[in-house]
Amino acid sequence: MTPQERNQLIGLLDQSYEQWTGQGLPVPSERAKQRLEWLDQHSPYGLLIQNTEPDPLFIYANQQAQLIFGYSLAEFLATPASQSAPPERQQERNLMLAEVANKGISNNYRGTRIRKDGQLFEIEGSIWKVLGKSGEMLGIAAMIWSKEVSS
Structure with a gap:
């Protein structure tokens, strides 16, 4: 995934969230000019997108989601x-x-998820449709907060 493709996905994820909620994803006001980079690299909440295939694959995961689940971006995308x-x-x-x-x-x-290493953990957050520029559904996004990992 090129940086431009990543930024396009993050932008659509953010725009779609705003369409459903009336506000963009939470970003500190001092980081507004670097909004997409902050969402990708510095957000304290995980952001994920899965595609619309019958057995969907992840097509995006920010740094926090990678940390929460224990997968690299390449592993997430597969x-x-x-x-x-x-x-x-x-x-x-x-x-x-x-x-x-x-x-x-x-x-x-709220739900239970599984890390790459098999540990279960609880998440809470929002899940929404990600729409393209012409309104077509590109995938489903999640903004998640992780609770403590359990064994």
Whole structure:
């Protein structure tokens, strides 16, 4: 992924969030001019996008998401999004995705996820449709906060 492609995805992620909520993703006012870089490199919350394939793959993960899940960006981009939740939590994940499909966004989402090393952890956050410039759905994004990792 080139820096330009990454910035385009982050921009669409941010614009889509604003479309669903009426405000952009939280960024400190002093970093507004470097908004996209801050969201990618310095955000305290994870940002992820999965594509719209029947078995979606991640197409973007910021630095915080990589830290939370323990994957490098290259590993994320080769990982099916369904692997982010343990098998016994797939139904919960599917219900959340159905809500996003119907409403466009799911706020106050909570769920169990699995790190690369197999450890389970809890997340909370928002999940929303990412739309392209002509309104087509490009994927589903997540802004997540991680709780303490459990064994």
